Amino acid sequence: MRAFLVDDEQPALERLRRMLSATGRVEIVGACTDAVDALRGVRDAAPDLLFLDIHMPELSGFQLLAGLDVQPLVVFTTAYDQHALQAFSVNSIDYLLKPIEPDRLEQALRKAEQLSTRGTPPMPVPEVLAHLASVLQGATKRSWLTRVASRCGDRIEVVDVRRATHFIARDKLTFAVTPEREFVVDQTIADLEDQLNPAHFMRIHRGTIVNLDHLRDLHSDFGGRLTVRLNDPARTTLTVSRERVRALKQRLGI
16 A cells, blocks of 8 residues: 655654654655645555544645545544544544554554455545545544542442542552552553543553643753642652653643
């Protein structure tokens, strides 16, 4: 398959290029960090497969697609949370959540190859966008986790997730942390990421989910590391992984 890559972050673009090249399964016919140039490039190259970032200056990924007469198979790439993006796994569309994991890339390539082999015709862009809008509207009605249970001997305590400043994995356990104390919960961080409302909770590290309503301020050092401080009495500080810094700043409008 002939692939075209679009991402406004050069490091992310190069990482995806290396990962795809290592598979030996695609021919990369173009790559752009500028969405306007990418629109012209995609039209000219007519790729079979388009890896497309969503949040970009000048043109979003959706706007770029709307500028195409007929779309190739599309794999969205984004740092934003996966809940709404589950809607993109329809017809010829898949998504990859940054930082892209090799197994998810493999899954997306398999899907693209299967669709290509079956000769599935590309969908007209307006129809694709209308379908996405319809599915996303349904996704917003999902019920999110509001309480978690914590077992302590024979007693089970129920914790309102709004009270939790953050959830953290430590010593092979997961803790819901409130201003008063920590509660051991059964869910993993991955489970919680899928079940908590992304409007209020965000995974900022492999082992940490923060309640955005409890953020006090952010701090960055000369090495580019970012930490967040919470508004709890202890003024807890949490480290943001490098791969998630941009997504957090975008979420906060920074």
